[in-house]
Amino acid sequence: MxxxxxIEGNTPFHRLPVxxxxxxxxxxxxxxxxxxxxxxxxxxxVTTLCLYLALGLPWxxxxxxxxxxxxxxxxxxxxxxxxxxxxxxxALTFRLMALVLLAAAITATTTISAFMDxxxxxxxxxxxxxLMRAADVSLALGLVLRFVPEILDRYENIREAHRAxxxxxxxxxxxxxxxxxxxxxxxxxxxxxxxxGFRRQ
Amino acid sequence: xxxxFTDSSVRFGQKxxxxxxxxxxxxxxxxxxxxxxSGKTTFARLINGLVKPTEGRVxxxxxxxxxxxxxxxxxxxxxxxxxxxxxxxxxxxxDIAFGLKNRGLTNAEIAAKTNAVLARFSVSHLAGRRVxxxxxxxxxxxxxxxVVVTGPKILILDEPTNQLDLKNRRLVAATIDGLEQQVxxxxxxxGLVDGFERVLLFHEGQLIADGQAxxxxxxxxxxxxx
Ligand SMILES: Nc1ncnc2c1ncn2[C@@H]1O[C@H](COP(=O)(O)OP(=O)(O)OP(=O)(O)O)[C@@H](O)[C@H]1O
Ligand SMILES: [Mg+2]
Numbered sequence: 001m002x003x004x005x006x007i008e009g010n011t012p013f014h015r016l017p018v019x020x021x022x023x024x025x026x027x028x029x030x031x032x033x034x035x036x037x038x039x040x041x042x043x044x045x046v047t048t049l050c051l052y053l054a055l056g057l058p059w060x061x062x063x064x065x066x067x068x069x070x071x072x073x074x075x076x077x078x079x080x081x082x083x084x085x086x087x088x089x090x091a092l093t094f095r096l097m098a099l100v101l102l103a104a105a106i107t108a109t110t111t112i113s114a115f116m117d118x119x120x121x122x123x124x125x126x127x128x129x130x131l132m133r134a135a136d137v138s139l140a141l142g143l144v145l146r147f148v149p150e151i152l153d154r155y156e157n158i159r160e161a162h163r164a165x166x167x168x169x170x171x172x173x174x175x176x177x178x179x180x181x182x183x184x185x186x187x188x189x190x191x192x193x194x195x196x197g198f199r200r201q
Numbered sequence: 202x203x204x205x206f207t208d209s210s211v212r213f214g215q216k217x218x219x220x221x222x223x224x225x226x227x228x229x230x231x232x233x234x235x236x237x238x239s240g241k242t243t244f245a246r247l248i249n250g251l252v253k254p255t256e257g258r259v260x261x262x263x264x265x266x267x268x269x270x271x272x273x274x275x276x277x278x279x280x281x282x283x284x285x286x287x288x289x290x291x292x293x294x295x296d297i298a299f300g301l302k303n304r305g306l307t308n309a310e311i312a313a314k315t316n317a318v319l320a321r322f323s324v325s326h327l328a329g330r331r332v333x334x335x336x337x338x339x340x341x342x343x344x345x346x347x348v349v350v351t352g353p354k355i356l357i358l359d360e361p362t363n364q365l366d367l368k369n370r371r372l373v374a375a376t377i378d379g380l381e382q383q384v385x386x387x388x389x390x391x392g393l394v395d396g397f398e399r400v401l402l403f404h405e406g407q408l409i410a411d412g413q414a415x416x417x418x419x420x421x422x423x424x425x426x427x
Contacts, residue, residue: 008329070282100412113295149333185286191251195279196300
């Protein structure tokens with residue numbers, strides 16, 4: 001389910017500007033791609049691991065968040081070992097895990113609104129070209145994160161209503177009410193955005 | 202300084218939601234009551250310009266809701282009938298900050314104002330919570346905070362105690378009592394508006410009573426037939 005992965009905290013990594021974090025991630029992704037020396041990859045991995053674990057996530061949650069990706073990387077690594085040998089497999093594992101941990105650390109220390117602000121800034125050039133309104137794009141992102149769980153809840157409710165009335169669950173009777181209810185809400189939400197003064201000057 | 206209706210009416214297509222009315226609202230506490238579909242929400246939305254008068258005009262502290270619509274939105278804050286709809290960012294703190302964006306404030310100023318308003322309404326502990334998971338009472342308080350933080354002079358609350366338990370009703374009533382703004386409350390909870398200076402009664406799109414709380418409430422019982 002879609003949810004905010006942000007973790008409250010005030011570590012130095014929390015305070016780092018979003019832009020610095022995103023540029024670091026981008027640079028690291030490109031740079032590590034060219035590196036296959038374990039003497040560099042292992043320390044990089046250990047550094048990102050320490051960074052991630054220092055954020056104060058409970059152990060369970062910390063491993064839960066990267067579990068599936070680690071599992072996928074393990075499978076790829078096994079295949080690489082079989083086809084390209086152990087060194088390649090280890091290099092790939094440490095490289096990808098370092099990037100995953102860095103990305104996870106950024107997600108956990110950056111609020112959605114900080115991301116939104118950054119997106120607004122990054123899209124400024126496009127706005128100046130008259131192609132889009134940057135604030136609208138970041139608003140849209142926020143709205144998706146806010147209302148997807150709501151829509152999923154509603155889907156559940158409609159399904160339960162079907163079950164309670166002993167009706168067979170058909171796409172038509174499930175999605176039509178879902179869409180109508182969602183559109184009705186969308187109207188009110190649009191009004192609320194106006195009421196709260198987000199309209200551009 | 203007041204809210205002024207001049208022959209204002211609202212039609213949605215063929216349907217008249219609000220018949221023409223003229224009145225001035227200057228009291229600090231105003232209640233709005235009436236049966237479902239009687240036009241209460243429509244009347245209240247006229248005030249901050251979310252609904253425009255089909256005929257006539259509405260002014261708020263001298264600002265016209267059609268000509269000066271943006272200024273009016275800043276003047277009159279609205280808390281919706283379903284406050285979940287007006288909380289538009291995923292996390293409580295981000296939602297409060299949302300209302301402060303595009304106002305030329307620095308991030309530090311936004312954070313300070315956000316923290317202050319959360320503390321004022323005793324909901325600081327909710328700052329990091331997901332909006333989607335708030336209880337009814339929490340949603341209502343956060344919605345009030347999210348509007349108050351932008352500094353409106355008038356607050357309109359549409360059925361603020363709807364769906365709240367007894368304890369939260371008391372809490373929200375006390376919170377409303379403590380607001381320094383001019384406050385208009387739409388409510389089916391007659392106890393909430395009972396002590397107000399002025400109460401309006403709508404019936405089938407018409408303002409049929411306007412005056413002291415107990416007189417208007419008595420009239421309401423008559424038209425409701427119970
Ligand atoms: N956007 C709209 N389009 C069409 N008709 C509308 C619209 N908004 C309201 N109405 C109609 O106008 C009438 C008054 O509605 P309004 O929402 O003002 O009533 P209300 O007194 O707030 O009712 P409730 O107590 O149920 O909230 C109703 O008959 C309603 O169906
Ligand atoms: Mg209503």
